[in-house]
Amino acid sequence: MLECKDIEPYLTVERDDIDKKRSEEVKQHLAICFKCKQLAEDLDSTWNLLDEWQGIEPSADFKETFWRKVQAREKRPLYEQIKNVLLTLNWRLVTASVALIFLSFTLYFLYRSERPSVRNIQYTQVDKLDDELLREINKVLENDPEYLSIYGDWSGQPLNAKN
Amino acid sequence: MRVMDPDALLMLRVKDGDRDAFNQLLDKYQRPIINFIYHFIHNRAEAEELAQDVFLKIYEVRGRYRAEAKFSTWLYKIATNFCLKKLSRGKSRTNLEVSIDGGQFLELQDRHPSVQEVLESQEREKIVAWAIGGLSKNERTAVVLRKYHSLSYKEIAYIMGCTEGAVKTYIHRAKLRLKERLVFYLGENHNARM
Numbered sequence: 163m164l165e166c167k168d169i170e171p172y173l174t175v176e177r178d179d180i181d182k183k184r185s186e187e188v189k190q191h192l193a194i195c196f197k198c199k200q201l202a203e204d205l206d207s208t209w210n211l212l213d214e215w216q217g218i219e220p221s222a223d224f225k226e227t228f229w230r231k232v233q234a235r236e237k238r239p240l241y242e243q244i245k246n247v248l249l250t251l252n253w254r255l256v257t258a259s260v261a262l263i264f265l266s267f268t269l270y271f272l273y274r275s276e277r278p279s280v281r282n283i284q285y286t287q288v289d290k291l292d293d294e295l296l297r298e299i300n301k302v303l304e305n306d307p308e309y310l311s312i313y314g315d316w317s318g319q320p321l322n323a324k325n
Numbered sequence: 326m327r328v329m330d331p332d333a334l335l336m337l338r339v340k341d342g343d344r345d346a347f348n349q350l351l352d353k354y355q356r357p358i359i360n361f362i363y364h365f366i367h368n369r370a371e372a373e374e375l376a377q378d379v380f381l382k383i384y385e386v387r388g389r390y391r392a393e394a395k396f397s398t399w400l401y402k403i404a405t406n407f408c409l410k411k412l413s414r415g416k417s418r419t420n421l422e423v424s425i426d427g428g429q430f431l432e433l434q435d436r437h438p439s440v441q442e443v444l445e446s447q448e449r450e451k452i453v454a455w456a457i458g459g460l461s462k463n464e465r466t467a468v469v470l471r472k473y474h475s476l477s478y479k480e481i482a483y484i485m486g487c488t489e490g491a492v493k494t495y496i497h498r499a500k501l502r503l504k505e506r507l508v509f510y511l512g513e514n515h516n517a518r519m
Binding site: 174175211212213215218219224227228 | 348351381473510
């Protein structure tokens, strides 16, 4: 058996939307509960009262006015038509898209600027001297591999310690 | 075999440049659309103006029309968007005094109603308009489409971009709110008749 608190949702829906069994239960409840019956009647009456708000008739020249407006729009110069298209744009969406594109470009250029570019390296005089020295050492090592043996072997142990 | 919506066929003719087809659509839908907007914003002049804008919009986008939904449902969807935009701009003068205008008054005069009848009718309309005006945008859309245009829950759900369940909830809430706002009037009238 349905209780009062379960009844309310069934009172606002149309009878066809309730299945037969439930509809019968609602009917039985309304037969014994004055409060719910009153609510059902009030809901029906107020819903029916809306019929009192009748519609209006369109003006006799509605169609003529419409076609006049169409003609006026079609005759408009191009800049006016573009302006109209711009006015109909969803400006929130456009602003958000522009901001997103701007942010993406900014982040991309920031990332790029932090990476050193080979093309932009500036060689100083000291760098050139270091380079020449390294080349010379390389040349000497190629001709005489034993050249560095005076510094000991490559184990890191001094030559004296081995002996 | 799927039967094509005759209004959609007319709109496809409009797409091909047939103005007469659009005139037929105007004849059929000017009254429902004006009334739909009128029930929404409750101002005759603005309702006509906005209805013109709705039809202009449809005429302008005719080239991109695809007969996916029923024409009338698509039309109501566009009209609903216009109404919601209008309401959100807050420019609509939902002035109760404007509702009973010349045209309607003349219509009533044709039937030779008594002064008492006219006044009572005007009063009832104002009260109903006031009660509907107190609903939320969603509730108002659902109620106007269901009550005054007899659209199915499915169609209303398509127009409002929500589920059928949500539509039923809006109508449920609206009915309770309308009862709260209108029950005093029913009570007064009931007592007056006694």
